[in-house]
Amino acid sequence: MNNSEPKIVAFCCNWCSYAGADLAGTSRMQYPANLRIIRVMCSGRVNPVFVLKALRVGADGVLVLGCHPGDCHYLTGNYRTRRRLSITMKFMEYMGIEPERIQVSWCSASEGSRFAEVVTEVTADLKRISPNRLFND
Amino acid sequence: MTREIEKKLRDAVRELLEKGTIDRIVGYEAGSLKFSTTPLITSNKADVDRLVINPFTHSNLSVFLRDLCGKVGIVAKGCDARSIISLIQDRQIARKDVFVIGAPCGGVIDLAKVEKLTGLDRDEVDDIVWQGEKAAITFAGSTQKFSAKEVLADSCLGCDPSDFKECDMLIGEIEPIVGGKELGQDRIREMEAMAPAQRWEFWKKEFSRCIRCYGCRQVCPACFCDRCFVEETEPRWISPLPKWQDNLIFQVVRMMHVAGRCTNCGECERICPANIPLGSLTKKMEEIVDELFQYRAGTDKDAPPLMAAYQPDELEDLMR
Amino acid sequence: MKKIKKQSIPELLEKWQKEFAVFVPSKASGVSQMEVWDGQDTAFLNRNRNTAVPPKEKFLPGMEKMFGFRKEEGSYVVEPTDGEPPKQLLFGIHPCDARAIGIIDMVFKDAYDDKYYLSRRENTVLVGMACTSPYDSCFCTSLGFGPADAMDVDIMLIDIGDAFLIEEVTEKGRGILAGAKGVIEATEKDEKEAAAARESANAKVSRKIDTAEISRRLPLVFNDREFWEEVSAKCVSCGICTFLCPTCYCFDINDEMLQDGSGARYRNWDCCSFAIYTRMPAENPREEKWRRVRQKVYHKYLFYPELFNVIACTGCGRCIRQCPVNWDITQTLSNLPAGSPGKAEEKKKAS
Numbered sequence: 001m002n003n004s005e006p007k008i009v010a011f012c013c014n015w016c017s018y019a020g021a022d023l024a025g026t027s028r029m030q031y032p033a034n035l036r037i038i039r040v041m042c043s044g045r046v047n048p049v050f051v052l053k054a055l056r057v058g059a060d061g062v063l064v065l066g067c068h069p070g071d072c073h074y075l076t077g078n079y080r081t082r083r084r085l086s087i088t089m090k091f092m093e094y095m096g097i098e099p100e101r102i103q104v105s106w107c108s109a110s111e112g113s114r115f116a117e118v119v120t121e122v123t124a125d126l127k128r129i130s131p132n133r134l135f136n137d
Numbered sequence: 138m139t140r141e142i143e144k145k146l147r148d149a150v151r152e153l154l155e156k157g158t159i160d161r162i163v164g165y166e167a168g169s170l171k172f173s174t175t176p177l178i179t180s181n182k183a184d185v186d187r188l189v190i191n192p193f194t195h196s197n198l199s200v201f202l203r204d205l206c207g208k209v210g211i212v213a214k215g216c217d218a219r220s221i222i223s224l225i226q227d228r229q230i231a232r233k234d235v236f237v238i239g240a241p242c243g244g245v246i247d248l249a250k251v252e253k254l255t256g257l258d259r260d261e262v263d264d265i266v267w268q269g270e271k272a273a274i275t276f277a278g279s280t281q282k283f284s285a286k287e288v289l290a291d292s293c294l295g296c297d298p299s300d301f302k303e304c305d306m307l308i309g310e311i312e313p314i315v316g317g318k319e320l321g322q323d324r325i326r327e328m329e330a331m332a333p334a335q336r337w338e339f340w341k342k343e344f345s346r347c348i349r350c351y352g353c354r355q356v357c358p359a360c361f362c363d364r365c366f367v368e369e370t371e372p373r374w375i376s377p378l379p380k381w382q383d384n385l386i387f388q389v390v391r392m393m394h395v396a397g398r399c400t401n402c403g404e405c406e407r408i409c410p411a412n413i414p415l416g417s418l419t420k421k422m423e424e425i426v427d428e429l430f431q432y433r434a435g436t437d438k439d440a441p442p443l444m445a446a447y448q449p450d451e452l453e454d455l456m457r
Numbered sequence: 458m459k460k461i462k463k464q465s466i467p468e469l470l471e472k473w474q475k476e477f478a479v480f481v482p483s484k485a486s487g488v489s490q491m492e493v494w495d496g497q498d499t500a501f502l503n504r505n506r507n508t509a510v511p512p513k514e515k516f517l518p519g520m521e522k523m524f525g526f527r528k529e530e531g532s533y534v535v536e537p538t539d540g541e542p543p544k545q546l547l548f549g550i551h552p553c554d555a556r557a558i559g560i561i562d563m564v565f566k567d568a569y570d571d572k573y574y575l576s577r578r579e580n581t582v583l584v585g586m587a588c589t590s591p592y593d594s595c596f597c598t599s600l601g602f603g604p605a606d607a608m609d610v611d612i613m614l615i616d617i618g619d620a621f622l623i624e625e626v627t628e629k630g631r632g633i634l635a636g637a638k639g640v641i642e643a644t645e646k647d648e649k650e651a652a653a654a655r656e657s658a659n660a661k662v663s664r665k666i667d668t669a670e671i672s673r674r675l676p677l678v679f680n681d682r683e684f685w686e687e688v689s690a691k692c693v694s695c696g697i698c699t700f701l702c703p704t705c706y707c708f709d710i711n712d713e714m715l716q717d718g719s720g721a722r723y724r725n726w727d728c729c730s731f732a733i734y735t736r737m738p739a740e741n742p743r744e745e746k747w748r749r750v751r752q753k754v755y756h757k758y759l760f761y762p763e764l765f766n767v768i769a770c771t772g773c774g775r776c777i778r779q780c781p782v783n784w785d786i787t788q789t790l791s792n793l794p795a796g797s798p799g800k801a802e803e804k805k806k807a808s
Binding site for chain 2: 047048052053056069070076080083086087088089090092093094096097098103104105106118121122134135
Binding site: 168169170171173174175176177178196200201204258260261343346348349350351352354355356368376377378379380404407408410411412 | 486487488506509510519520590592593594690691693694695696697700701709711713723725726728731733746777778779781782783784785787788
């Protein structure tokens with residue numbers, strides 16, 4: 001356990017998870033303020049280099065949120081996210097990055113509570129491991 | 138033996154050129170250094186007699202296909218042939234424009250390994266020849282025999298030549314490569330035995346030597362982007378300065394871009410002037426792709442590229 | 458002439474270490490290059506094959522901070538990098554690499570003094586070591602010197618078995634030897650042995666080019682597109698040959714910015730083999746590979762000689778042995794078409 005507050009970069013898709021985050025806010029749900037949300041049109045826009053750049057410039061963790069499988073606004077965008085980021089997660093683990101640092105989840109526009117839950121869990125995960133010093137000289 | 142194969146190859150290519158089946162040939166000719174070959178790209182029938190096949194045909198010649206017009210004949214080892222299929226899958230070349238001359242190999246000899254075994258540089262070694270299952274290396278006045286595992290490139294050790302497909306012509310016989318699948322995985326297991334933090338330290342040290350010559354990218358047939366992400370400036374994803382952090386990100390993102398395309402031909406590792414063990418990364422990516430998708434790059438020209446396909450219900454155990 | 462026993466070298470290096478950062482050829486990092494001497498290693502005294510990475514990176518590092526800057530009251534304040542570069546001594550430089558340093562010195566003090574390069578250069582002592590085992594890719598003897606010639610170094614060592622014969626080339630060289638233990642007068646026999654070593658090293662360089670003929674032909678074949686397309690076909694456009702070339706000096710300049718508006722300006726190696734090297738908003742004059750390959754050859758063998766009267770190649774052979782596809786510059790140079798004299802005349806008239 002470390003006492004510092006982790007910084008988390010969250011890539012949220014425009015149609016589901018960003019709206020889910022909105023709902024969590026307007027419903028006044030409590031969730032940790034560790035998130036920096038970047039809205040993307042679809043989670044399928046998230047290139048592995050986005051994830052690595054976020055870690056490179058100091059994020060403690062990266063969370064990618066998209067629509068549930070089958071619900072993608074663009075039909076198949078999140079399926080591609082899933083493939084691409086699965087190999088990213090596996091490969092970065094081989095490089096020596098803690099698996100907690102890169103996470104992917106699904107959250108619909110109506111799931112404000114799920115959004116709050118996922119953020120709470122990811123924040124707790126990242127508090128359990130040390131702050132990101134991977135890219136320090 | 139080799140001579141005979143070479144004669145067969147030369148005769149076949151000459152005929153293909155004469156008949157107009159192909160407009161040009163991409164093959165190997167003897168290089169200007171000991172134990173080297175160099176690509177021979179020609180449409181001239183007179184050059185055909187320079188074609189060679191030997192255990193030093195390291196280059197993956199499919200890297201040249203996108204730049205050549207007309208119908209191209211290409212001499213391909215097993216891994217190269219899979220790269221060609223992968224390029225067809227990605228619509229980088231058309232099946233009808235390429236005539237694949239399969240040249241099954243028993244694995245290429247890793248000269249870096251030979252240097253370690255002999256304690257000499259490659260130009261100081263007198264001779265390397267196969268004698269049955271062993272490689273006989275003559276140096277410092279005597280000949281010593283080494284097992285295939287000791288001299289073959291690591292990328293060859295796990296090679297499965299049975300999926301040699303889409304050949305329009307085959308020169309020689311497909312034979313299993315000495316070694317076996319597990320041998321090729323040894324270095325992955327070694328790496329995985331290390332603690333995560335140790336692994337990161339290892340790669341940090343390795344990538345601090347990278348000089349960003351982009352040799353790995355340039356020799357890679359799977360790296361076919363017209364504009365590489367490292368050259369983007371708006372936004373600039375990684376620094377063009379050779380800092381280890383950016384060197385590492387360049388390489389891991391490259392690995393992700395070639396996932397499902399990389400046939401583990403081993404060229405990136407062989408040519409790296411900083412001796413970074415990139416084969417450990419390509420091998421691991423091959424393993425991940427196999428584990429998650431039961432997919433092997435370049436084995437089915439009609440299959441969609443790995444990252445362009447999906448199954449509705451897969452990988453959910455990896456999602457939070 | 459003086460000489461020094463090989464066993465006395467470590468003590469000498471220790472003495473030098475008091476004043477300089479002492480670099481020696483080493484493979485400790487995983488690639489053979491000049492590394493800080495660890496006080497133990499003596500392998501380089503007996504096996505002096507040239508390093509994979511040339512010593513130019515000790516003057517022109519792959520990445521170098523030029524200055525920092527920060528925002529202050531709506532403007533920028535430049536923060537110069539502090540102090541002089543440390544004093545360094547490079548031990549075991551091969552003649553080809555020493556010559557290369559001499560060659561690129563010219564460009565760094567031509568139009569203006571490049572203080573980054575020159576300050577490192579001035580703070581450096583070069584201890585050369587005659588090359589006794591050239592690679593099969595070496596062709597230095599075609600470029601006007603031999604593998605055992607003392608040029609552009611401060612002192613030169615020639616291996617004579619259990620000792621090195623010492624040639625003091627510059628005042629700087631004499632200076633660092635002053636009071637050195639183990640330096641004794643060489644005998645006539647030692648000098649004979651050194652001469653024999655020099656001769657045998659010369660004989661080992663078997664690769665040859667004809668620079669006079671090349672200089673005559675190059676101006677005639679610039680527009681021979683067919684030839685350049687053919688020779689460049691197998692080039693993969695990576696940066697290995699230029700980054701590892703001891704005479705390639707191109708660099709790019711990049712700013713690294715922090716969020717508060719401060720940052721630093723760096724320079725890093727650049728390479729004419731990259732298509733991006735000449736990319737400009739409107740066009741790229743060397744988009745095609747054959748133009749880039751041609752440029753590399755011309756820069757070394759025609760443009761540089763026109764400017765500085767010396768070929769910017771020392772025949773170290775790195776570009777041949779490190780090339781992924783064994784693209785061999787000596788083959789290209791030897792196969793230059795003879796060109797038509799008429800064209801040369803036309804060119805002369807036009808200029």
